[in-house]
Amino acid sequence: MPSISRGEVEHLARLARLAVTEDEVDRFAAQLDQIVQAVAQVGQVADQDIPPTSHAVPLTNVFRRDDVRPGLSQQQAVAAAPAAEDGRFRVPRILGEEA
Known part of the structure; x- marks a missing residue:
């Protein structure tokens, strides 16, 4: 079952001010679900014995x-x-600012 719903995709599209079609909503929901699953797999790989690092x-x-x-x-x-x-x-005036 997908973890990203059509409603969530439509909400994200509204926040990003993107006009999306019904077909795009379905496609984006599937793509975002794949991304969420990939991030979850990365989270499973991390082991307690490995300290977090920045480099x-x-x-x-x-x-x-x-x-x-x-x-x-x-x-x-x-x-x-x-x-x-x-x-x-002394520099040139910019953006029509008044002194």
Whole structure:
């Protein structure tokens, strides 16, 4: 007996705003049922002796240390800008926003 009903497929289609035909509802119900069964089989394979993992191989952090270094001053940052105003970068107005 299928675990995914026609009503559930129709509900999912409404949520996804998909227009589906009667034939598609039946086909999708069968396909979704196969997916649910495949996931259930994967769940049966998992053994209590196998710890859950997020990666198949151990990972080490390859990033550099986060050392504090001096940055640019406001004047230095805007000095090379093509356009600056009041110590800030001046950029073109977008999306019709008003100042």
